[in-house]
Amino acid sequence: MEVGVERRGNARVIAVKGRIDHLNASAFHEQLTPHLQHCRSNGDGIVLDLSALDYISSAGLRIFMMAAKQARAQGGRIAVAQMQALVQEIFEISHFHLVYEIFTTTDEAVAALNRQPETAGT
Amino acid sequence: MQPASSAISARRWPIWIAGLTMLGLLLGLHATHTPAHRALQLTLLDAYQKAWPRERKSAPAVIVAIDEASLAKYGQWPWPRSELARLVNAIGALKPAAIGIDLLFPEPDRHGGNAVTAEATGNDLLFAVALRDNRAVLAIAGTVAEGAGGGGNFPPVRVEGSDPLLLMPLLPQFRSVIRSTPVLDRAAAGHGIISADAPDGIIRNIPLAVAVQNAIAPTLALEVIRVAAGEPVIRLRANADGLLSVGTGDVAVPVDREGRAWIHYSHHDPDRFVSAVDVLEGRVDPARINSKLVLVGLTGLALVDYPATPVNSSIPGAEIHAQLIENIFDGDHLTRPSWAPSAELLALALCGTLFVLLTPLLRPWLAMSGAVALIAALAATGAGAFRISGVLLDVASPAVALMLVFMTTMAGKLIETERQRRRLRETLQIERETAARVAGELEAARRVQTGLLPDSASLTVIEARCDVAAWMAPAREVGGDLYDFFKPSADRVTFLVGDVSGKGLPASLFMAISKALCKSAALRSGGAVERILTEANAEIARDNPEAMFVTAVLCSLDLQTGELRYANAGHDAPILIGAGGLTRLVQAGGPPLCMFDHHDYPGAAHTLAAGETVLLYTDGVTEAMDVERRLYGRDRLCAVLKTLPPATSCADIIAAVRKDLQAFGAVEMLADDITMLALRWHGPAAKT
Numbered sequence: 001m002e003v004g005v006e007r008r009g010n011a012r013v014i015a016v017k018g019r020i021d022h023l024n025a026s027a028f029h030e031q032l033t034p035h036l037q038h039c040r041s042n043g044d045g046i047v048l049d050l051s052a053l054d055y056i057s058s059a060g061l062r063i064f065m066m067a068a069k070q071a072r073a074q075g076g077r078i079a080v081a082q083m084q085a086l087v088q089e090i091f092e093i094s095h096f097h098l099v100y101e102i103f104t105t106t107d108e109a110v111a112a113l114n115r116q117p118e119t120a121g122t
Numbered sequence: 123m124q125p126a127s128s129a130i131s132a133r134r135w136p137i138w139i140a141g142l143t144m145l146g147l148l149l150g151l152h153a154t155h156t157p158a159h160r161a162l163q164l165t166l167l168d169a170y171q172k173a174w175p176r177e178r179k180s181a182p183a184v185i186v187a188i189d190e191a192s193l194a195k196y197g198q199w200p201w202p203r204s205e206l207a208r209l210v211n212a213i214g215a216l217k218p219a220a221i222g223i224d225l226l227f228p229e230p231d232r233h234g235g236n237a238v239t240a241e242a243t244g245n246d247l248l249f250a251v252a253l254r255d256n257r258a259v260l261a262i263a264g265t266v267a268e269g270a271g272g273g274g275n276f277p278p279v280r281v282e283g284s285d286p287l288l289l290m291p292l293l294p295q296f297r298s299v300i301r302s303t304p305v306l307d308r309a310a311a312g313h314g315i316i317s318a319d320a321p322d323g324i325i326r327n328i329p330l331a332v333a334v335q336n337a338i339a340p341t342l343a344l345e346v347i348r349v350a351a352g353e354p355v356i357r358l359r360a361n362a363d364g365l366l367s368v369g370t371g372d373v374a375v376p377v378d379r380e381g382r383a384w385i386h387y388s389h390h391d392p393d394r395f396v397s398a399v400d401v402l403e404g405r406v407d408p409a410r411i412n413s414k415l416v417l418v419g420l421t422g423l424a425l426v427d428y429p430a431t432p433v434n435s436s437i438p439g440a441e442i443h444a445q446l447i448e449n450i451f452d453g454d455h456l457t458r459p460s461w462a463p464s465a466e467l468l469a470l471a472l473c474g475t476l477f478v479l480l481t482p483l484l485r486p487w488l489a490m491s492g493a494v495a496l497i498a499a500l501a502a503t504g505a506g507a508f509r510i511s512g513v514l515l516d517v518a519s520p521a522v523a524l525m526l527v528f529m530t531t532m533a534g535k536l537i538e539t540e541r542q543r544r545r546l547r548e549t550l551q552i553e554r555e556t557a558a559r560v561a562g563e564l565e566a567a568r569r570v571q572t573g574l575l576p577d578s579a580s581l582t583v584i585e586a587r588c589d590v591a592a593w594m595a596p597a598r599e600v601g602g603d604l605y606d607f608f609k610p611s612a613d614r615v616t617f618l619v620g621d622v623s624g625k626g627l628p629a630s631l632f633m634a635i636s637k638a639l640c641k642s643a644a645l646r647s648g649g650a651v652e653r654i655l656t657e658a659n660a661e662i663a664r665d666n667p668e669a670m671f672v673t674a675v676l677c678s679l680d681l682q683t684g685e686l687r688y689a690n691a692g693h694d695a696p697i698l699i700g701a702g703g704l705t706r707l708v709q710a711g712g713p714p715l716c717m718f719d720h721h722d723y724p725g726a727a728h729t730l731a732a733g734e735t736v737l738l739y740t741d742g743v744t745e746a747m748d749v750e751r752r753l754y755g756r757d758r759l760c761a762v763l764k765t766l767p768p769a770t771s772c773a774d775i776i777a778a779v780r781k782d783l784q785a786f787g788a789v790e791m792l793a794d795d796i797t798m799l800a801l802r803w804h805g806p807a808a809k810t
Contacts, residue, residue, distance in 0.1 A: 022794065055753070057741070057745060057794070058621060058623050058673065058741060058794075059623060061623065061671075061714075062623035062669065062670070062671060065623075065669060065671055065714075065717060066669045069669060093673075093692060093693065093694060093695070093711070094673065094692040094713065094714055095692050095711060095712055095713035095714070095717070096713070098713050098717070098718070099713070099717060
């Protein structure tokens with residue numbers, strides 16, 4: 001699992017590569033935490049670019065859920081983009097579309113987050 | 123769990139205390155000059171002399187030896203004084219600078235006088251005249267016995283820088299002296315002491331001045347120089363601490379505070395000697411005697427005890443005086459300065475403290491190298507001081523003391539290491555016991571958790587319309603998966619499989635709560651699976667600080683009609699195994715329980731045909747991994763299920779999947795909890 005971060009406007013694009021399972025879920029959480037702190041109503045939005053994420057286990061989903069809960073509590077926006085088929089299926093089974101804004105491309109996600117930052121989390 | 127063993131480290135303070143105690147003890151011994159310390163010190167100073175003996179540069183003194191040849195020619199000792207008078211006159215004829223007689227004549231000549239009345243004989247008078255005419259110096263021996271001859275008749279002494287009365291107690295003390303008969307004594311031009319300390323038979327130094335009763339007397343060699351130079355007085359220079367030098371005229375010989383001059387010895391040299399018989403018979407080269415300081419002494423082997431020096435195992439006494447004279451003329455002095463003992467003590471204190479403090483901090487080989495280097499540096503300092511400036515430094519006793527200190531600290535280090543090892547062993551034992559206890563508690567927890575799960579026999583024995591089998595393998599002792607099946611009413615069986623995010627003890631606690639709340643909701647709501655999940659979700663989500671969530675699939679089967687109602691909370695869809703193959707019950711889903719505090723879960727229905735089987739499983743099955751971290755996957759699961767004959771029992775279905783998981787090489791199978799539950803409806807007719 002590797003994580004790359006890029007700022008695009010008010011969005012922090014976090015690209016996750018490889019797999020998130022019980023072995024590295026807590027490491028992933030640690031890398032996500034500093035960005036989550038800025039994900040608030042007048043702060044940055046987060047776009048998780050999952051184009052290179054091959055697999056996510058239930059331990060990884062738990063981190064996604066905690067991230068979504070924290071972002072929502074802070075009034076921030078968090079989105080996922082470019083999911084691979086397997087990850088998309090896991091998301092669907094778990095109904096994560098109910099907590100995450102899902103975009104086909106990272107550009108769309110960035111555009112969406114930059115367009116209406118003030119309406120987030122309401 | 124942090125092992126307690128990491129907290130154990132080697133203690134340093136016991137080593138420091140042991141080392142400093144040893145050092146203190148040795149410093150005390152060093153300061154009090156014990157015999158052992160003194161012997162060690164002298165051994166080293168002797169070693170310096172042996173290693174680097176003095177080379178003769180000049181020959182200011184010559185010894186006229188009454189040797190074996192002389193005795194053979196002129197008869198046994200003592201010779202008649204007339205013969206000695208002839209010898210002194212013969213020497214005097216060759217114009218020496220001075221003559222010192224390293225012999226004592228306490229009795230009158232027995233060859234022609236009255237030994238009983240000690241009356242001077244003609245021979246004595248002849249000798250006395252010869253002594254006077256040639257300005258000879260006579261030897262005087264100091265003795266600690268009372269009663270023999272007294273002081274007096276010594277050259278005047280001038281003391282500079284101190285009070286003679288304060289200096290006197292520092293000098294070697296003689297209560298009385300043995301001196302020649304009065305007629306000889308009075309005739310001599312000077313009188314010098316020939317006594318020297320030889321505590322272990324080795325003469326290392328000679329007191330240049332001694333105290334005889336209330337007088338200060340010079341040593342023979344110095345008195346000979348005084349007479350040769352025609353100086354009136356012996357001069358002592360001193361300060362408050364003690365003597366600095368003893369001399370006469372231009373000569374000032376450095377001495378220790380008690381007036382002793384350390385002699386830098388050369389090897390025995392026959393060139394220093396001329397035989398008395400050659401002098402008496404005029405065979406000697408006049409240049410050997412002319413202007414020299416002549417010492418007359420006995421060397422006939424049978425006659426005298428030969429003292430030893432650090433360089434010579436035995437040496438005629440007169441040669442020691444001759445060597446002292448050479449030291450003085452060549453300015454080749456050995457000194458043991460008054461600061462030397464303090465410096466040695468300080469070196470020991472500093473180096474010792476360094477050893478004690480550093481040894482526990484360094485690796486053994488480094489500490490050892492450092493110790494060797496430091497001791498080598500001490501040895502080099504001692505040797506250098508001797509060679510370059512003739513300063514006698516005792517580095518042996520500090521070095522030996524340092525070795526003892528080093529051995530003490532190293533021993534302390536070894537003992538401390540051993541203690542640490544023992545403590546580690548004990549701690550390891552405790553940790554093992556603790557681990558065993560925890561394992562025991564976890565084992566108990568596992569039994570409790572297993573006890574929470576229903577036994578398939580409990581249902582199938584009383585219910586012939588269905589067959590059920592379930593299997594759960596926790597990744598650790600306890601797991602976060604759950605399954606349940608029960609009959610809320612006579613014609614209904616409700617069953618579910620769930621998966622708490624995470625595993626181990628925290629997940630197992632959440633699993634127990636989730637299972638209980640699901641069951642109570644199911645008992646309240648009958649076959650309304652959507653209501654069961656909605657209520658269970660609300661109740662489980664109420665207290666969830668750890669943000670855990672549970673995926674679950676819940677089914678409720680009407681045993682009479684075969685209607686299967688099901689609802690899914692973020693879980694893998696159940697697989698329907700029927701005559702026509704496999705079907706997934708993918709409709710009717712919601713998010714995992716606890717994702718939202720309130721969520722209305724939809725339900726769905728599917729009517730089973732008799733003989734159809736529903737398989738519920740957790741992702742531990744499909745996400746089991748082999749060595750190369752490939753997923754087992756649903757496709758492989760389905761492939762196994764397809765190979766099974768239609769009549770395969772639920773227990774055999776699960777056994778087949780387990781067997782295939784093993785065949786797949788799911789080494790990481792237990793990376794996650796694995797649960798499977800299979801239920802087959804036999805149809806309404808099978809009612810018991």
